[in-house]
Amino acid sequence: MGNALAFQEDMSQMIQQADSLLKQKSYELSKSHWVEIVSQTPKHNSNYFIYSSKLQYCEAKLLQEEGNYTEAIQKYSSILDMLNKHDVSETRVFRIEVYSGMYHSLAYSGHWDKALETGTEGLRFIDASVDTQTQADYIYDLGYINDRLKNYSEAIKLYQQAISLYEALKENKYFDLGLAYNNLATVYKQIGFFTERLKSFELARIYWExxxxxxxSYLITLYGNMLKLYMEYGDAGKAKDLFQAIHAIANSAVEPRDKVNILRLQVLYHTFSKNLSKAEEDLETFTEYFLKLPQKESYSHHYLAALIDLADCYILEGQEQKASLTFSKALSMCQDFKQPYYCMLTFTQYTKLATYAKDYPTAIGYLDASLELNEQSPIGLINVVNILIQKASLQLKQNEVTEANRTMKEALSVLAEKKVNTPRDITVETFEQQHSSFFIIAMKDAANFYLDMYHLTQEENHAHYAKYLYEMAAEIFGLYYQNGEYNANLNSLNTSINEGIYQMYTILQRPLSEQVLTRIEQNNSQVLRNEFERKHVQFLAMDKSLLAQRNMLKFELKNSKEGNDSLTNVQKELQEAITKLDAVIAEKAPMYESFYKEDISLQKIQHYLGREELLVKYFVGNKRVYVITLSQQGIELFDLVDTEVLKENLHSFYATLSDPKTNSLPQSRELYTQLIEPFQHKLKPYRTLTILPHDILHFLPFEALQTxxxxxxxxxxxxxxxSLSLWYFLKSTPHSSKEAKKLLAAFAPQYGLKGENNDTLRGNRFEDLEGARKEAMKIASIIKGDMYLNEAATIKNFMNQTAAYNIYHLAMHGVLNTNDHTKSGLVFNGNVLFDVSSFYGLYFPADLVVLSACNTGVGQLTEGEGLLNLSNALTYSGVRASVYSLWEVPDKETSEIMVSFYRYLETGANKTEALANAKRDFIKNNPLKAHPYYWAGFVINGDSEPVLQASKSMAYVLLLLLIVVGAVYFFKYFKGRKVSI
Incomplete structure (x- = not known):
């Protein structure tokens, strides 16, 4: 008995050792143990089949490692036959391991369909009794197999399941999570789902870092994919960050594939950055390295990508000869290395050169060559679609209307993956999970085609098709746009789409639909609105002391200078203090995100539009300028003027505005004719015009236009x-504060002695502004506000009081930096500049800020984001309305207008009416200074509601109450006397 017990104990230890070695993937050692165990176990023993199965499993794994997949598959199949004769509950986890080994061998041997069949069969054995790690790995593998077989929907579902399981594990599965998200992103690339692709890559980066x-290698590949994605989107800032991240790990790259990848990305990034000389230098380095590689075929696609990208950059720079030579080199290499995809790219780029030369038959020939390649090896659905659209457009240029129409229908059929009879067969559902920029461009180009067809044939149905496709492009753009800051790519796409929409509605003489208006507004940049709304909601929950404290910390951090360790430690302490405050703010206002996702509609706009207010929304397109008017009666669209003609007139008018000695009347009348006259017959009922300028119209004071x-x-x-959305938010969300605030703070620094020039400008550096100080003192007395005069007008005092008042009057010098708008700003006491970037970091819950300084409304005009100036920065910081200047304004005249403005505010007038009346009074009282230079420089943006409405209303209520009480007393008194008589 003792010997039997000892034998059983030895056997038990041997089994444990064999299982342990199996888990450690030491298959050779584990096999030797299982051989011994099987030899000492009688066949009638119930565990014999388990031990025998594990022995064969070790043998199968060893065959698999040797690359002998055929015999490995036979072994796995034999094991499964053996296991299927026994109870599942005893062998569930081991069965899953066997299925995993079998589908891996099938996949490695190229039998992906059978691998999927085997993996799916094994999936039924997974239940809650199987550990989470095993479940996650198995489901991830199935996702990968479906990915390889182009079963993208199933792959996405399985990857997402695997991610959920990895996230549920207690240990940090950073690598596995990063890998799953990375693969998920590649699947989204295949179906063109840009939004989810970008999100997945960003999550992969978080985990892998x-x-x-x-x-x-993993990081280089990931960063490279993200870099290309940001470049496609046009986000230069994020692209630069990724490029720097790639360089940070470049020295640790030792594998040829990593070095090749980095060299390719260098060329790609510098062509994107328009640094052609650097791109050429990078390509020369890449060429030297590539030619030395022993296996060029493996890396040829990287080199070809760099070549073609550089050639495309040559085209953009007008260097057609260099482009042609580079394409010729690329085409030769494509054929040598059998790279049909890059042959296709080269042919499509050759098409550009032939099109520029108006050699349309040759251009079509290149496109046909590209389509022939698709028959040999798939070049991608969207590539086929765009090639066919280009071909149809070129056929139309040759008046081959029938052939062009047939080619376009073929393109749309490929896109819809079904036969398309008319463009209306394409619906937005086609793009819900595939909306990269290439799909947007395809829809826009198809719309352009039908517009050209309409011009050629004058058949109205073609105009309707163009209108439909432009609107479809706008819908896809809405799916693609990430709600962040605009860039040149986004602005170019959105502008061309919107111009197409406006043009088609004008051609068809159709009223602009509410749905299109909503979509256009959604597609515009939402950065300013979102930030303003976020801060507004937080203002409701915050104590003003917290906001002032955070403002001061941010300013100290921004202005701290690096250079030594102790100062760096100070910066860290400041950042930690800000982080803690932000946590308090977030805790007090946790639901802010839900507030600024509301879409506007015509009905919502009309609800807040007064009978006497007209919204006038301008659009400056590439070719034409349009305007939309919105009133309680509805929407109207007007085609105004050629864009280049308007720009010429605007530049001419701008030159007269800053010089009172010039005659501005002719240009003013011409601009009125172009910008207002087409809809002037609609203006009579409206006392207030709310202008929503676009592009260069941001610089124009419309009140100075001459009728x-x-x-x-x-x-x-x-x-x-x-924007319409910000206008709507201001109207629908009246300002309210957690705490009562004082009415007005006026800041007026003292600079130097006044110069000899009596017409001192508030932009001169830095003459004393005596008029500004007197102006501030006068205003403070009118409104009964607080005065921060001379040495009290410091940045520190301003920062400490940013949440204490409703109105801020800043009578001081302004600085305009035309090279870098963030360095423009206001000059406080001691000649200290408070720049635009500092305003962007503020929490500033003011009803009104009056920038009684020069050039505060002038700034950098950016694509899609509008004019980046002090007024824009104030809105970003939470200010509801601002008054600012469009040029260097004279001190004396400014003071007169400002004092008058506040007098009107004091009577309860709204901000817009108060400023308009102040200007009218100035013109009336100063007939010799009727030139716009003296009075038109200041404009108002934002909430127009009266700033003194509440106090005036209360006064009227009290007055009415006194009258009523007096009347009652009077009535009772005389009634009493009458009775006594």
Missing amino acids: KAPSIKP RSGLLIDRHNIQYAN
């Missing part, structure tokens, strides 16, 4: 708004 000892009977300001109060 946390993963310990990760190989540089046939006088100035526009004579009949209308003019105000400005950044």
Whole structure:
């Protein structure tokens, strides 16, 4: 018995050792143990089949490692036959391991369909009894197999399941999570789902950068994919960050594939950055390295990508000869290395050169050559679609209408993956999970085609098709746009789409639909609106002391200078203090995100539009300028003027505005004719015009435009708004504060002695502004506000009081930096500049900020984001309305207008009416200074509501109450006397 027990104990230890070695993937050692175990186990023993199965499993794994997949598959199959004769519950986990080994061998041997069949069969054995790690790995593998077989929907579902399981594990599965997200992103690339692709890559980066000892290859590949994605989107800032991240790990790259990848990305990035000389230098380095590689075929696609990208850059720079030579080299290499995809890219780029030369038959020949390659090896659905659209457009240029129409229908059929009879067969559902920029461009180009067809044939159905496809392009753009800051790519796409929409509605003489208006507004940049709304909601929950404290910390951090360790430690302490405050703010206002996702509609706009207010939204397109008017009666669209003609007139008018000695009347009348006259018959009922300028119109004071009977300001109060969505938010969300605030703070620094020039400008550096100080003192007395005069007008005092008042009057010098708008700003006491970037970092819950300084409304005009100036920065910081200047304004005249403005505010007038009346009074009282230079420089943007409405209303209520009480007393008194008589 003792010997039997000892034998059983030895056997048990041997089994444990064999299983342990199996888990450690030491298959040779584990096999030797299982051989011994099987030899000592009788066949009638119930565990014999388990031990025998594990022995064969070790043998199968060893065959698999040797690359002998055929015999390995036979072994796995034999094991499964053996296991299927026994109870599942005893062997569930082991069965899953066997299925895993079998589908891996099938996949490695190229039998992906059978691998999927085997893996799916094994999936039924997974239940809650199987550990989470095993489940996650198995499901991830199935996702990968479906990915390889182009079963993209199933692959996405399985990857997402695997991610959920990895996230549920207690240990940090950073590498596995990063890998799953990376693969998920590649699947989204295949179906063109840009939004999810970008999100997945960004999550992969987060996890892989946390993963310990990760190989540089993974990060280089990931960063490269993300870099190309940001370049496609046009996000230069993020592209630069990724490029720097790649360089940070470049020295640790030792594998040829990593070095080749980095060299390719260098050329790609510098062509994107328009640094052609650097791109040429990078390509020369790449060429030297590539030619020395022993296996060029393996890396030829990287080199070809760099070549073609550089050649495309040559085209953009007008260097057609260099482009042609580079394409010729690329085409030769494509054929040598059998790279049909890159042959296709080369042919399509050759098409550009032939099209520029108006050699349309040759261009079509290149496109046909590209399509022939698709028959040999798939070049991608969207590539086929865009090639066919280009071909149809070129056929139309040759008046081959029938052939062009047939080619376009073929393109749309490929896109829809079904036969398309008309463009209306393409619906937005086609793009819900595939909306990269290439799909947007395809829809826009198809719309352009039908517009050209309409011009050629004058058949109205073609105009309707163009309108439909432009609107479809706008819908896809809405799916593609990530709600972040605009860039040149986004602006170019959106502008061309919107111009197409406006053009088609004008051609068809159709009223602009509410749905199109909503879509256009959604597609515009939402950065300013979102930030303003976020801060507004947080203002409701915050104590003003917290906001002031955070403002001061941010300013100290921004202005701290690096250079030594102790100062760096100070910066860290400041950042930690800000982080803690932000946590408090977030805790007090946790639901802010839900507030700024509301879409506007015509009905919502009309609800807040007064009977006497007209919204006037301009659009400056590449070819034409349009305007949309919105009132309680509805929407109207007007085609105004050629864009280049408008720009010439604007530049001419701008030159007259800053010089009172010039005659501005002719240009003013011409601009009125172009920008207002087409809809002037609609203006009579409206006292207030809210202008939403676009592009270069941001610089134009519309109140200075000359009508046939006088100035526009004579009949209308003019105000400005950044966007419809922000206008709507201001109207629908009246300002309220957690704490009562004082009314007004006026800041007026003292600079130097006043110069000899009596017409001192508030932009001169830095003469004393005596008029500004007197102006501030006068205003403070009118409104009964607080005065921060001379040495009290410091940045520190301003920062400490940013949440204490409703109105801020800043009478001081302004600085305009035309090279870098962030360095423009206001000059406080001691000649200290408070720049635009500092305003962007503020929490500034003011009802009104008056920038009684020069050039505060001038700034850098950016694509899609509008004018980046002090007023824009104030809105970003949370200010509801601002008054600012468009040029260097004279001190004396400014003071007169400002004092008058506050007098009107004091009577309860709204901000827009108060400023308009102040300007009218100035013109009336100063007939020799009627030139716009003296009075038109200041404009108002934002919320127009009265700033003193509440106090005035209360006064009226009290007065009415006194009258009522007096009347009652009077009535009772005389009634009593009458009774006594």
